[in-house]
Amino acid sequence: MSIVSVQPRRKSRRDWTPALLLSPAFLVLIFVVLVPLLFSLYTSFTNYRLIRPDSLYEWIGLRNYQRIFTDSKFWAAFGRTIIFLTLALNLEFIFGLGIALLINKITWGQRTLRTIMMFPMMFSPILVGYQFKFIFNDNIGLLNNALQSLGIGDGAIAWLVDKPLGMFTIIFAEVWMSTSVFAILLLAGLFAMPRDPLEAAKVDGCNSWQVFRHITLPFLMPFAFIAMTIRSLDVARAYDIVDVMTGGGPANRTELLWTMIARVGYDNSRMGQANAMAYVSILLSIAFTYYFFTKLIAARKYMGGAE
């Protein structure tokens, strides 16, 4: 019955609809992100300074990169940024997991708790920064006032100025702001968790730690990766916090890559050099995002949800 076709087959037309639908998005991003970045890539090879427009054409090759790579202050800021991100992301994951497990256990008032938990996510980073600048203020801050009223310490702890404490306060603010991303997504993961494997594991003789370790946690990991990916998309918003709280100071104790870029670019108006630094920070962000995104894709496959 089925005859092999000898007719010339019509070439299936290529469907241009998705290209058409995606084109506005890509056009905007090319205009706002790609083109400026190419431009700045160019300026990172020049001696461009804002105050001297003609310096845009002073080609100096890799000298900007050489300069920043030999600058110990740059490496200090770079290292601090890595430490900052690693500590913040890990703490956010751990606290987020803890909070999710905690709220998952609570039955009464759970919805309200969940809503409250989401609020920090919506705070403007600049507000978070301000809020903690106020609370950690050595003179009139809530924290020092409370310690004083309770008679603990001598009352004037310089939270934002002191060497290790300065870093601590900005990490605290960052973790305060972003833990909810993890908590929310891990909680969603817990809700989506099927009961059968849990019960099967219990029947198989696992204690509750083993159940958590071998069943719950692996199931939650894709959700953690979603959170990591979302977070890594916008890690640099920590700039806002630091800018308000300490401005990178004092004496560069809280200087991160991003505040350094702002200082060199705008305050010292060395655009070329700032752009070179900016490229390093971009590569850093891309590396973070790419890492978590591939993890997410792998985890998705494992969950059987991939196309």
Place this chain on the structure above:
Amino acid sequence: MASKTKKQIGKVANWILTFVLMLVIGLPGLWVVLTAFRPNREILAKPAIWIPEKLSLDNFGKIFGYGVDQIAIPVPSYFANSLIISLTSTAIALLIGMSGGYAFARFRFKRKNGYFLALMLSRTVPGIALSLPIFMVWSRLGLIDTKMGMIIIYVALNIPFTIWLIDGFFRQIPKEMSEAAQVDGCTRWQAFWKIEFPLAKSGVASAGIFAFLTSWNEYALASQLTRSTDSKTLPVGLMDFTAQFTIDWAGMSAMAVIIIVPALILTFLVQKHLIAGLTFGGVKG
């Protein structure tokens, strides 16, 4: 008997932990809100005054230009700028995001994951790093310190995440819905607006709120690309309260409240859809 007490201890511990947690999350914000209603004298008092003697709206009146002592900071025009920039950029980002999200959710094409990753990576560029080249390009185009300039940037900033969310929401709607509508006589366009869009509406709305908040809260770019009352937004304006050595805590707190309140209300409205959208878009590739 022993296990029962153990259980109860666990329960109490749970509650205490939850309470501490909520305190840590809620207290800083509440403290700022409280400060916004207190006079500077009380805020700066040493030793601290814990119970407010009197709460008033003076600080708000001050920053909006009413009352005896006014402030030289044009908060109303910052507010208007923020509102105009955020609303416009959100509307445009939503349209573009719907179109792109729909493409990802409904069509098969080559290198789909690659395009998606490219979109996401465009979002990872740190705002401050992006501000340098945009500053240079914008100043050539005359877009520095204009609302238009900020709107374009925020559209670009919001597209990736909007697409991610909306893609997730469209994916939740079975493909057969639109097919059934097409068999029922709709064009693809009609099928979208009559069937798929109404079903994804709440999801699109929460993507919109997310985009709005991103624009509303953005600081790194706005702080470098806006100058005057023509385009300065609230987060940038907040820094007006810090002079070289003094900070107007009362005014700043009042302004903080103005920035927070819309965010809180909107969060409350979207929270449910947002969780669904994030997880769905992420897990079901």
Place this chain on the structure above:
Amino acid sequence: MAEILLKDVVKNYGKLEVVHGINLFIEHNEFVVLVGPSGCGKSTTLRMIAGLEDITGGEISIGGTVVNDFAPRKRDISMVFQNYALYPHMSVRENLGFGLKIAKQPKDVIEERVNEAAVILNIEDLMDRTPAELSGGQRQRVAMGRAIVRHPQVFLFDEPLSNLDAKLRVQMRTEIKRLHQKVKTTIVYVTHDQVEAMTMADRIVVMKDGHIEQVGSPLEVFERPVDTFVASFIGSPPMNLIPGEVVMRDGRLHVAFNADQSVPVPASLADKTTEGQKVIFGFRADDLMPDGHAVPIMGEASGLRLTVDIAEPLGTETLLFCQFAGVDIQAKMYNPRMVKPGEVMDFKCALDKTHLFDAASGKSLRG
């Protein structure tokens, strides 16, 4: 008039060809069922008729018009989906009237047709509910109602009953049949359930791996399968198929299964086969009955002695599972009595109803 013609229809997904040049003519008012195992291309074929998938090659025409490049809405068809695809944000009434509303029909026409469909499908009481408030069977009915209100030329069904429980499925089967008699349109119905195909179809199209294996009325397909695939796919239990070789014994062609087991080749097939040919001998369980059975065998019969492994009493009949020449086969018994496992029984095989297939190609030798 809504006849459907498929000419050399090919479908590619990227480089992968999943439908390999299908030719099929469906007459006006005919109820055609596409049946085949999972993944054989039934849905793809149906969706090409509907216009939901591009046609890579060949031609499809409906009512004499080539519709290759027509959008679904231009084809005057309606379709019932496996998961019903009811619009969740509309009431049942709005679901039914949606297509007419899109076609800008006047309000009174819409109302009249919707009510008419509601009466036909017996869903008048459900009109103001939303799909979420309906049971599976009710949703199924609404989906059919949505298809019939538009009075289309062609109905397409893609496994519409597979989400229902067994009892409801049987009931809906007859309802769809009845519906066909009432509304008189061409129906193309996809299923992988051969019982559905047998009971509902005017004509069955058996598909496999993107090809059509056989087209014919249910009885034709059942009684004269063109190859071993159709033979084993259609009918329950599936046809018994035993490989053997044609040999000459006692001056007559036999199919020999091993040194001492053989059956004579039925007279009607004697000239279609030659000595030494490798064949597959096929017969249905109904045609292998215990000797001295109440149902007499028409024509020639051949005796076999078999040991019963398992007996499955089904009420009016009992299914007997035996071993024959190393192959599991089934026989049927209509005299209700208990059969013990291991019992040795004499069987008679109705030779005139047996089949011979070429072992290499699987094609029937009846031609």
